[in-house]
Every structure is written in C-alpha cells, then in structure tokens.
Amino acid sequence: MIQLNNVKRHYVMASETIKALDGITLSIQEGERIILLGPSGSGKTTLLNCISGLDTPTYGEYLFDGISVTGNSEELTTFRRKNVGYVFQFFNLLQDLTVLENVLLIQELSGQRDVNRAKEVLSLVGLEGEIDRFPSEISGGQQQRVAIARSIAKNPKLLLGDELTGNLDTETSAKVMNVLTEACQKENITTVMVTHDESLAKYATRVIRLDSGKVKSDERVS
Amino acid sequence: MIQLNNVKRHYVMASETIKALDGITLSIQEGERIILLGPSGSGKTTLLNCISGLDTPTYGEYLFDGISVTGNSEELTTFRRKNVGYVFQFFNLLQDLTVLENVLLIQELSGQRDVNRAKEVLSLVGLEGEIDRFPSEISGGQQQRVAIARSIAKNPKLLLGDELTGNLDTETSAKVMNVLTEACQKENITTVMVTHDESLAKYATRVIRLDSGKVKSDERVS
Numbered sequence: 001m002i003q004l005n006n007v008k009r010h011y012v013m014a015s016e017t018i019k020a021l022d023g024i025t026l027s028i029q030e031g032e033r034i035i036l037l038g039p040s041g042s043g044k045t046t047l048l049n050c051i052s053g054l055d056t057p058t059y060g061e062y063l064f065d066g067i068s069v070t071g072n073s074e075e076l077t078t079f080r081r082k083n084v085g086y087v088f089q090f091f092n093l094l095q096d097l098t099v100l101e102n103v104l105l106i107q108e109l110s111g112q113r114d115v116n117r118a119k120e121v122l123s124l125v126g127l128e129g130e131i132d133r134f135p136s137e138i139s140g141g142q143q144q145r146v147a148i149a150r151s152i153a154k155n156p157k158l159l160l161g162d163e164l165t166g167n168l169d170t171e172t173s174a175k176v177m178n179v180l181t182e183a184c185q186k187e188n189i190t191t192v193m194v195t196h197d198e199s200l201a202k203y204a205t206r207v208i209r210l211d212s213g214k215v216k217s218d219e220r221v222s
Numbered sequence: 223m224i225q226l227n228n229v230k231r232h233y234v235m236a237s238e239t240i241k242a243l244d245g246i247t248l249s250i251q252e253g254e255r256i257i258l259l260g261p262s263g264s265g266k267t268t269l270l271n272c273i274s275g276l277d278t279p280t281y282g283e284y285l286f287d288g289i290s291v292t293g294n295s296e297e298l299t300t301f302r303r304k305n306v307g308y309v310f311q312f313f314n315l316l317q318d319l320t321v322l323e324n325v326l327l328i329q330e331l332s333g334q335r336d337v338n339r340a341k342e343v344l345s346l347v348g349l350e351g352e353i354d355r356f357p358s359e360i361s362g363g364q365q366q367r368v369a370i371a372r373s374i375a376k377n378p379k380l381l382l383g384d385e386l387t388g389n390l391d392t393e394t395s396a397k398v399m400n401v402l403t404e405a406c407q408k409e410n411i412t413t414v415m416v417t418h419d420e421s422l423a424k425y426a427t428r429v430i431r432l433d434s435g436k437v438k439s440d441e442r443v444s
C-alpha cells in the first residue's frame with residue numbers, strides 16, 4: 001500500500017541543516033496497525049506528515065498503491081481528503097465550529113456528509129453531551145477525542161495519529177484505543193499511530209522505533 | 223500558602239449548568255509538591271486556572287498567603303506575574319518570538335530579565351541547540367520543553383503544570399522531571415502538576431485525585 005524509499009526531509013537553516021528524516025525506507029501493507037515510537041525530536045511527526053502528503057520529502061520516493069505521491073498541491077490535497085484520516089499532535093480543531101460541525105466538515109470535504117455517523121463516532125468516544133459546544137468550551141482531553149472521532153467519521157483507508165492519547169487518562173485512553181482498533185479492524189483501515197505510551201503496543205501488529213530521523217528497529221508484534 | 227474554601231466554577235449553558243468545580247476545599251503549604259490526577263473532564267485545568275488567578279471561582283473563597291485573591295483584573299495579573307510559573311496544557315508559546323525570546327519575555331514581565339539564566343534553563347531541558355528557532359520550527363515535545371523552561375526561568379513561588387510530560391517520551395520525561403524537582407527543591411518552589419502519568423507520583427509529596435469537579439482522594443506520599 002505504502003512504499004517509502006530512502007526518504008529524507010532536510011531543513012536548511014542559517015547555521016546548519018536539520019535532518020528531520022535521514023533516509024527512511026519502509027513498506028506498509030493494507031490492514032497493518034503500526035505503533036511509531038521514538039524520542040522527542042526523532043522525526044515522528046515529520047514522517048506522518050510525509051505519509052499523509054501534508055509535507056513533501058526533500059529526497060527519496062513515496063509511492064501510495066504504486067503511484068508516486070508527488071505532483072501539484074491540488075492533487076496531493078485530493079489524495080489526502082480521499083484516503084487519509086489524521087489526528088494531529090495539537091488536534092487542529094476549528095475554533096469557530098462546534099464539535100459536531102468539526103466532524104461534519106471533514107466528512108463534507110471527502111463527500112461523505114452523514115450526521116448520524118458523525119453523532120455515532122462522537123458518542124463512541126464519550127462526547128454525546130458536548131456536540132454543540134465549541135473547542136474552547138471543553139477540556140484538553142475532550143478536544144483530543146473530537147480529533148479522534150473526526151478522523152474515523154469519514155472511513156479513511158489510512159489513519160494517522162500523532163500522540164493519540166497524550167491528553168487522556170488511562171481509562172479514557174483504553175476506551176478510545178478499543179473504539180479505534182475495533183473500527184479499524186471492521187473497516188480494514190491501515191493505521192500508523194505515534195505515541196510515547198509503550199503500553200499501546202498491545203493494540204498494534206508492528207512496532208517501529210525512530211531515532212535521529214532513521215529507523216532504529218522494526219518488529220512484528222501481534 | 224494557598225487556601226481554597228468550597229470553590230465552585232460553574233458554566234451556565236443554554237440547556238444545563240456545567241459544574242467544572244463543584245465544591246473544592248484544599249490547603250497547600252509552602253514547599254509541597256502535588257500531583258493532580260483525574261479523568262478527562264474532571265476539572266484539573268479549571269482548578270489550576272483558579273489557583274493561578276487566570277480564572278475566578280463562581281462561588282467560594284481563594285486565599286493566597288491569607289489574602290483573598292480577587293479584586294480587579296490588574297491586581298490579579300500583577301499577582302500572577304509575580305508569584306506563578308505556569309506550563310499550560312497547550313504551551314501558549316508566542317509564535318512570533320524565538321524560543322529564547324519566549325523565555326526572556328516571561329522574565330521581563332516579572333522584572334527579572336537574565337539572559338544567562340534563560341539560556342541555562344533551556345540547556346537544562348536539552349534545548350541549547352534550538353534557542354534561535356521559532357515554535358513552528360521545532361517538535362511538539364521540544365515546544366513542551368520550552369514551556370517548562372519558561373516557567374522556571376523567573377523563579378516563581380508557585381509552579382503549576384498542566385499535562386507536563388504529555389508530549390514527551392519516557393526518557394525525556396524523566397530528565398525533565400528531575401530538572402524540575404531539583405530546581406523546586408533548591409528554590410523551595412511549591413508545585414501543583416496535572417498529569418495522566420501515574421508514575422510521576424514518585425516526584426511528589428502528595429497526590430490529589432479529582433472526579434467530576436470534586437476531590438475524590440488526597441494523600442501524602444513521600
């Protein structure tokens with residue numbers, strides 16, 4: 001499904017070049033559930049942004065279903081809206097839209113508006129009581145759960161999550177990971193989840209560790 | 223040092239009243255290191271905002287060193303700038319200032335500008351190489367560490383941290399908690415840290431658990 005060949009992402013600064021990704025070669029098959037671990041600054045967010053098409057590698061190749069994911073920005077945007085669900089490290093919710101509207105918007109952008117489905121996923125993550133509030137009127141963990149619900153409301157082929165449970169207590173994390181894993185198994189969604197919580201490996205089929213922009217280890221686990 | 227008497231924080235919405243804090247009575251002595259735990263939505267951020275003076279209770283009383291923390295907004299702002307260091311759940315860094323400038327600004331607002339001290343705390347959290355970059359040019363965990371460095375750069379009497387290590391891997395978390403605990407013991411800083419990571423209790427003298435806006439348990443631990 002996904003093939004990265006010697007992908008590099010460099011930032012050329014005044015005094016130095018930052019090698020955020022320094023030669024990543026990876027294959028990801030459909031239906032895999034990958035946990036991506038690594039120290040702060042090791043390149044996890046950068047890798048997810050390249051996989052989602054939000055960022056473009058400086059060198060190397062990225063193939064999705066055998067087709068090179070490059071081309072102009074509009075093609076990339078269409079690709080992403082159609083195929084990718086993304087839970088961002090800082091959620092990226094629209095502050096002027098309610099919780100429900102934030103979910104509906106993502107559905108509309110991929111032509112799948114469905115109010116019942118939107119309410120259903122919000123209810124699965126425990127937010128049925130908050131659907132008409134704005135992001136500024138709910139807690140940090142509630143905002144994170146809106147971001148999670150939003151990412152699965154449009155049935156993406158590929159689900160990317162960055163620090164998926166960083167703001168959630170143990171009990172809510174477990175509930176949310178169960179909801180996600182079930183939804184992904186049911187719809188055969190491929191997932192790559194960044195986390196610092198090693199205990200989430202139990203929901204995965206494969207654990208990849210990054211260090212300084214390179215793959216340090218890559219193991220099947222389930 | 224801090225006394226909360228039956229503090230409530232209600233949000234009156236169209237269809238219901240949200241009781242974010244529902245009667246909190248607590249005393250905090252100088253030098254205590256408190257870990258504040260509780261499920262998502264239980265009132266932790268709201269409690270920190272009341273303690274810092276960023277928010278005002280709807281009912282009840284808040285005394286700091288025996289003086290009621292109310293009064294006009296300017297008095298509260300002076301109180302906070304003078305006494306409180308705060309690591310926000312979403313960091314609140316200024317995007318147009320560099321990492322170093324973000325730290326210097328907080329020092330200036332409390333009349334304690336000290337470039338050497340600013341560089342020292344940034345180095346303690348492993349960011350000496352990033353001081354001239356902007357928040358948008360560093361990773362999530364690096365941003366969190368800027369927020370942490372910023373909070374101790376002005377030697378506050380009271381240090382509040384919301385999800386202090388939510389975006390940090392285990393190794394970086396431990397390093398940062400050691401830096402903080404050492405700085406707080408050395409300067410006798412009182413701390414209240416919100417976290418979902420129960421393992422951080424080993425750095426604390428007391429563990430308070432919230433549930434639905436109330437104190438569920440409150441135990442000395444060290």
Ligand SMILES: Nc1ncnc2c1ncn2[C@@H]1O[C@H](COP(=O)(O)OP(=O)(O)OP(=O)(O)O)[C@@H](O)[C@H]1O
Pocket residue numbers: 136137138139140141142167168169233240241242260261262263264265266267268269311
């Ligand atoms: N502006 C607001 N209007 C209405 N309700 C609010 C507002 N801000 C917060 N709340 C509600 O108050 C309650 C407590 O929120 P708070 O942010 O303190 O929780 P928290 O313990 O920090 O949660 P988390 O662990 O998810 O960050 C939640 O039910 C939240 O939805």
Ligand SMILES: Nc1ncnc2c1ncn2[C@@H]1O[C@H](COP(=O)(O)OP(=O)(O)OP(=O)(O)O)[C@@H](O)[C@H]1O
Pocket residue numbers: 011018019020038039040041042043044045046047089358359360361362363364389390391
């Ligand atoms: N716009 C940018 N300009 C320069 N360097 C950058 C930029 N964005 C990221 N970096 C650097 O690239 C490296 C990787 O960043 P990335 O955000 O991918 O790390 P991460 O693994 O997600 O870290 P964390 O766990 O802290 O979120 C870091 O050293 C970071 O400082």
Ligand SMILES: [Mg+2]
Pocket residue numbers: 044045046089162361362363
């Ligand atoms: Mg990141």
Ligand SMILES: [Mg+2]
Pocket residue numbers: 139140141266267268311384
């Ligand atoms: Mg909170």
